[in-house]
Amino acid sequence: MAAVLAAVLVALSGRYGFHRDELYFLLAGHHPAWGYVDEPPLTPLLARAGAAEFGASPTGLRVIPALLSACSVVLTALLARELGAGRGGQIFAAGCCACSGYVLAIGHLLSTSTFDLTGELGVLLVTLRLLRTRDGRWWPVLGVVIGVTLLNKQLVLSLLLALLLALPLGLLAAHPWRELARRLRPSSAGLLLGPLLALFLALLICAPTLWWQATHGWPEVKVARVLGHVQGVSGRLLFLPLQLLQFSPLLVPVAIVGLRRLLRDDDLRWARPLALAYPVLCVLVLLGGGKPYYPLPLLLAVTAAGCEPVVRRARRSWRTLTPLLLLAAATSALAALPVLPVSAVAVTNAIDADQGEQVGWPQFARATAAAWTAIPAAQRTHGVLLTSNYGEAGALARYGPAYRLPIAYSGHMSLYDWGPPPDSDDGPVLLVEQADGQHRLERPFTDCHTAGRIDNGHGISNQEQHAEVVLCEGTHQRWSVLWLSLRQY
Structure with missing residues (x-):
């Protein structure tokens, strides 16, 4: 499924033209720095590398986004496996990711969201592995993944904050007071050393970017305030509907099943913070004036939790679920990919304005x-x-x-x-x-x-x-x- 998604994205990559952000990234890539006023350095460097390796054309620039989206499909399947899914549940999770309108949209274009999705899914996978196994050897891995993701976008900090706020609530709901106190005793292996090591590695990797921002007066904070003001009240009122529309309405029931499973299944008590973190993150993004798609990586992880019970309950599962995925893929592709003639972009432009920004x-x-x-x-x-x-x-x-x-x-x-x-x-x-x-x-x-x-x-x-x-x-x-x-x- 990852390979099919990558092939489709590359095949359609040259249908219209560059997006305005891609033209900016190409320009920024030729002014290398540890930071820019509106972003860290990774995406402009990826734009420069893609143009140098595959050609300075829309297709050449979009090979890397297609490969990153394929990685996101694999990571979603691994999240499902971490949450107890068998082969069928993992395949269905991969299909849900590949058919999501959000994944198709950011896989078609080179944007900061493209790598951010892959990075945040990686953070969630390692976090779940830590919660399930309590194996301290995963702390350094988590620190490295967070550090690299911070070189692309600071949005992962909101995800981490939501997980930190949800973690004590999830553990308290999952364990009685005595069991909770036993798990949090200072003598627990790696309780302090592991998180400190992860924090040190993350800061070490992104230190040059943080230094650049500090010495330039934290311009990304100013940009974020401007963008939050642009969102306005109407943007906040439409936050959830737009988020689910970008994700794919046909996949929302699977996400609801995932939320119910994480909150009710005793076998997944250790993963309960994942379910609680999603509404917490939505509130944080709303308060900060962020965009509706910011919580979607976490919603994909919640959806992965629902894939195993959906596959298990569906009678003749693939005869039922395959048409669902095909319909989700078709509707998402119409909204997010350049499948229509350029003359028909006005139709889809009302749903996804990024389509029109690739024309002219x-x-x-x-x-x-x-x-x-x-x-x-x-x-x-x-x-x-x-x-x-x-x-x-x-x-x-x-x-x-x-x-x-x-x-x-x-x-x-x-x-x-x-x-x-x-x-x-x-x-x-x-x-x-x-x-x-x-x-x-x-x-x-x-x-x-x-x-x-x-x-x-x-x-x-x-x-x-x-x-x-x-x-x-x-x-x-x-x-x-x-x-x-x-x-x-």
């Missing part, structure tokens, strides 16, 4: 180049190209050389740190404004007028469709002074 980048670069070449050649030598966001800058870095475009600057995310333009570039400024009509970007510039508009040619709604290409005569201040006001998250 070559047309975007072509329209920008047309406006740039309209500037007299003598003025272009001192001109500046400025974009609204990192996706636009990444697109011009990828497609711009074919049109002899200069380096595109932007104040968005880490691109701010790679500027400003030199003060000697005091010629005209070509801006790409967002399609919201606010014209915020052109305020620091003089004598601006529209020089063109972006059209992806398919009528697909995304952040660049109908955006304006604006030509300004110059700036009010030197770039070194003006740049301080252009940072945006």
Whole structure:
């Protein structure tokens, strides 16, 4: 199942085009650092490695996400085995993972969520092994897995906090007071040394990234606050429905069975914290203004717990369950994968906006180049190209050389740190404004007028469709002074 999933993802990887985040990762990969304002270094390094090894194309960039998703399928099957599933339950767990809309979506694109899913499933697997066996030799493994996952995203800290909060509740529910006290006695082997060793290894691995964040004023915290504000009240109200929709509504009953089993099955008392951690994590994410998909790795582990009883109860199980998985795969693929013609993306774009963000980048670069070449050649030598966001800058870095475009600057995310333009570039400024009509970007510039508009040619709604290409005569201040006001998250 893992191999089939990887093959399908690679086969469909070139159907549309780059996603805006992928263009940013490619650009960030050529500015290697121990951190960026919005992420740790691992995903940009994976983007650079994938492009170097398999080619700087959508297909080449997405080989690594396909392989990571295949690993996630295997880890889900191993989670089911850890929770007592036989061969049939393990296969069904692998199928649930491979057919989830969330897994298909992040397996199709290179994103921070792609490695995060694999890493968090690895953390959960080792944690369950520790809870079941109480074998202290797994503590160093847990520390290493946590440390590597932190090099990609700090979201695993929320998962660990939820598990820590759920652990005493789970143990208390599973054991009487005396038994609980006996298990937590200081004389228990590895009770203190094991967690301290895991903590030391995790900090050792991610120390350079933490140092980078500390010396730059913890910019990821600022970005998280901005994203939490963007979510708003409506995002919090739709938190659970969107989460289950992204996971796959057809697989939700299996997750419910898994929750019931973890809470009621005496043979799985040791794994009860897993069930309690899921609602705790949802509350933590809601309070922090996080996105609905953040708890989905934990929900996959809960679903793995439900696979064995579902297989056992289903009469002629595979005749019943195979159509369920095929239907889940078909509905998830329609929402998350580029299976429809580009002209039909408007239909799925309402469910998954990432579909539309893969359309129109070559047309975007072509329209920008047309406006740039309209500037007299003598003025272009001192001109500046400025974009609204990192996706636009990444697109011009990828497609711009074919049109002899200069380096595109932007104040968005880490691109701010790679500027400003030199003060000697005091010629005209070509801006790409967002399609919201606010014209915020052109305020620091003089004598601006529209020089063109972006059209992806398919009528697909995304952040660049109908955006304006604006030509300004110059700036009010030197770039070194003006740049301080252009940072945006």
